[in-house]
Amino acid sequence: MNADVSGQGACALPPPVTPPARSVTSGAVAAPASNEPEPVAQPVARPAAGPDPAPGRGRLVVAVALLDERRRVLAARRREPPAYAGMWEFPGGKVEPGETELDALVRECREELDVEIEVGPVLGEVELARPGWVLRVWFGRITGRVPRMVDHDELRWLSVAELYDVRWMPADGPLVDRLHQVLAGSDTVGWPAG
Numbered sequence: 001m002n003a004d005v006s007g008q009g010a011c012a013l014p015p016p017v018t019p020p021a022r023s024v025t026s027g028a029v030a031a032p033a034s035n036e037p038e039p040v041a042q043p044v045a046r047p048a049a050g051p052d053p054a055p056g057r058g059r060l061v062v063a064v065a066l067l068d069e070r071r072r073v074l075a076a077r078r079r080e081p082p083a084y085a086g087m088w089e090f091p092g093g094k095v096e097p098g099e100t101e102l103d104a105l106v107r108e109c110r111e112e113l114d115v116e117i118e119v120g121p122v123l124g125e126v127e128l129a130r131p132g133w134v135l136r137v138w139f140g141r142i143t144g145r146v147p148r149m150v151d152h153d154e155l156r157w158l159s160v161a162e163l164y165d166v167r168w169m170p171a172d173g174p175l176v177d178r179l180h181q182v183l184a185g186s187d188t189v190g191w192p193a194g
């Protein structure tokens with residue numbers, strides 16, 4: 001793990017929000033200028049995950065762009081399944097039956113990073129390669145403990161200039177683009193401040 005993953009952020013967050021019904025932002029924003037190859041949404045091998053508990057009805061995956069007081073985002077490198085190993089993601093996971101989205105987000109951060117979080121506005125959502133699966137990502141910040149690697153094999157706090165330095169999960173491209181717009185201050189979203 002990188003030594004610098006404390007992330008005890010001082011970002012002021014608005015109260016937790018209820019996510020919009022369905023606002024797929026995939027591909028809805030312009031890509032920022034970058035010398036790095038842009039992550040492009042493309043078909044990916046289906047991961048060797050467990051069975052979908054609601055076959056044919058899709059699945060919601062929730063994740064969080066955790067920001068620190070320097071407006072860096074915490075990226076986590078997957079170590080499994082093999083098709084995704086080495087790719088970077090926003091911490092999170094599948095919403096379990098009977099669980100609210102935000103409860104799932106808090107649980108996943110405890111399980112994957114051993115941290116407590118505060119959840120802010122929705123960053124956006126994209127459709128995943130698996131039919132009916134959606135990834136919804138919020139802004140958030142760490143309110144308790146220091147991230148440690150439980151599920152991942154590397155954690156990095158990425159500045160806006162470093163956002164494209166890692167190979168994100170293919171579906172995450174539009175979300176990373178939108179995050180870049182927000183952090184670079186060229187987006188109209190009024191959060192995070194500063």
Ligand SMILES: Nc1nc2c([nH]c(=O)n2[C@H]2C[C@H](O)[C@@H](COP(=O)(O)OP(=O)(O)OP(=O)(O)O)O2)c(=O)[nH]1
Nearest residue numbers: 047061063089090091092093094128135169171172
């Ligand atoms: N957490 C997260 N998942 C992502 C991102 N991008 C992306 O395509 N995914 C996909 C990969 C997986 O198909 C799915 C999340 O599955 P997962 O295996 O991480 O979920 P989980 O933590 O509930 O895992 P498990 O308990 O079932 O093992 O969403 C991302 O940025 N963050």
